Amino acid sequence: MLIQPVADLLSRNADHYLxxxxxxxxxxxxxxxYHAFLVLTKIKYSKIPVLDHAGHFEGLISLxxxxxxxxxxxxxxxxxxMEKRVSDVMETQVKTVPNVDDVESTLHLMIDNPFVPVVDNDGLFQGIVTRREYMKSFxxxxHEIGKQYDMIEKDFSTSEKSK
Known part of the structure; x- marks a missing residue:
């Protein structure tokens, strides 16, 4: 669980995450x-979302x-x-978050992923939250936590000596 000062500061920028x-x-x-290969090559990303015609999130495709x-x-x-479809090879077991306010879950997913898809309760793709945006918030x-909260430095050296 995030300590409250950290959660507060990270949540303050939540509207910029999506x-x-x-x-x-x-x-x-x-x-x-072929189409997926061209899109991925042109935008220079290694992985992008896959949607159905109604905008529902279906998975991810990668180079x-x-x-x-x-x-x-x-x-x-x-x-x-030309023969195979994206649905034939896409990754379907993808973890998503329902909104950008779920900071802790998103942080856990970003450990292994450069972005996390945001998918609402109806399965509609809302966008992505990127590791880059979170790093800006970190x-x-x-720089700001010490200005906004009283921080008390603990001396851990005495507890280490007693072990």
Missing amino acids: IPADIVANVQTDNNL PLITEQMLGFDQLNVEVL NFLT
Whole structure:
């Protein structure tokens, strides 16, 4: 559990965490892998959300998932990019958060992920929360917490000597 001063300061910037769905690069489940490959290459991200036609979050697609499909025994098979669909290879077991206010859950998920999808209770994709935006808030926190809260430094050296 986060201590209250940290939770307060992180929550203060919560409205800046969400990158809205309408500006997040994505592909749809029925797009072919060629289209997904082009989108990922053009935007220079290694992983993006996959949505259905109604805007529901379905999973994530990544360059490694696509290139793995192209690998043959002795050569690359690029024809597979036109034949297979995103839904055939996408990652579906993706943890999401329901809103940007769930700071602690989001922090835990960001340990292993550069972004976390925000998906509402109806499964609609709301956007992403990026590790970069959280790091900006941590930078703010480290500079501001002492100005906003009385901080008492504890002397741990005496407790270490008694062990």
